[in-house]
Amino acid sequence: MSQKSNEQLVAEEKKRLFIKVGVLIFSLLILVFWFFNLRASFNVDKGQIGENQGIDVWQEDFKKTIESARKGLDEPIVASSSNDTGQDFLNDLADNLEKKEGLPSISEPVVPVVPVETATLSPENLLKDLENRLPQAPVNNCPAFIDCMPTIGDAKPCLIPPGCENITQIAY
Numbered sequence: 001m002s003q004k005s006n007e008q009l010v011a012e013e014k015k016r017l018f019i020k021v022g023v024l025i026f027s028l029l030i031l032v033f034w035f036f037n038l039r040a041s042f043n044v045d046k047g048q049i050g051e052n053q054g055i056d057v058w059q060e061d062f063k064k065t066i067e068s069a070r071k072g073l074d075e076p077i078v079a080s081s082s083n084d085t086g087q088d089f090l091n092d093l094a095d096n097l098e099k100k101e102g103l104p105s106i107s108e109p110v111v112p113v114v115p116v117e118t119a120t121l122s123p124e125n126l127l128k129d130l131e132n133r134l135p136q137a138p139v140n141n142c143p144a145f146i147d148c149m150p151t152i153g154d155a156k157p158c159l160i161p162p163g164c165e166n167i168t169q170i171a172y
Contacts, residue, residue, distance in 0.1 A: 140164065140167060141161075142163070144168065145168060145169045145171045146158060146159075146160060146168055146170050148171060148172055149172060
């Protein structure tokens with residue numbers, strides 16, 4: 001029986017050796033493909049140069065814009081020494097005020113006040129007249145809610161009646 005167990009041990013050793021060799025070869029293949037792919041990724045493609053030129057133009061425009069903004073910030077802001085424009089505005093404002101003589105003054109009432117003796121309707125009569133002029137609100141037969149709970153058997157319709165959209169709610 002020891003002969004048989006020795007043969008089994010030798011067979012196990014061969015299997016382990018084949019597995020180790022197979023893993024090593026597979027790992028080397030992955031490393032070789034990775035190395036060639038890595039070399040190719042650092043090569044500059046001629047077609048990409050044309051695409052990068054558009055990026056370079058954009059970067060140059062951006063740099064010019066930033067430089068012009070910095071120049072504008074670096075320059076001191078100088079207020080105009082002459083008050084001609086301000087004085088002209090004040091003179092025009094004064095002239096406009098002098099021209100508006102025909103407008104009613106604040107002391108005159110804008111809406112004429114009717115004395116109470118000349119009023120033809122009392123407030124109660126006025127309210128009743130307004131209530132009669134308003135259209136009557138239609139009587140609604142809308143349910144407060146519609147039960148849309150799932151049930152066993154036939155399905156219930158879950159439709160809100162027309163005209164009840166803002167009144168009826170759906171209960172799930």
